[in-house]
Amino acid sequence: MPGCGKLVKQKRTARTGFDRGGNQLFYTTSQELHALWDTKLVVKVATSTSFQQLAEILSEAPLAPQTAGDYHSWPMKWVEDSETVAIGAYDGIQFGPAKLGENGSIERMEIKFPSGYVPAQVAQVQVQLRKAAAHLAQLLNAIQYEQ
Secondary structure, three states: OOOHHHHHHHHHHHHHOOOOOOOOEEOOOOOEHHHHHHHHHHHHHOOOOOHHHHHHHHOOOOOOOOOOOOHHHHHHHHHHHHHHHHHHOOOOOEEEEEEEOOOOOEEEEEEEOOOOHHHHHHHHHHHHHHHHHHHHHHHHHHOOOOO
8 A cells, every 4th residue: 555654654653752743744835734733624613703603613512521530630631632633633644755854854745635534624623622622621620710
């Protein structure tokens, strides 16, 4: 399977912390994967600046479960969950030739999304935003935050 080794390498680097978060993976001449996730997919979910509308949109996503244990350990649990989602962001992507820097690191790589990639990832971003909102609420409740 062409590109399979690259996909495995990309997933492996995402798990070990050497992945640069898609900053070097370009799906157009100027658009990279990281920006797609940080901006474009979020804008597709949050179509308004109204927090009420965003809350309504996010209510359609599955509810995040209560985080178990002491709240001091929650961020690590949330990071582990996010890492799993991040690794899945590479599923089905076809990797083209890489342009390597002097130190052998990838400077640029063209990628192609599988059919239906963006709509599927919009749904995933909606889930992640709902989790983030639930996590913030859980943390504020745990530390008994008062305005």
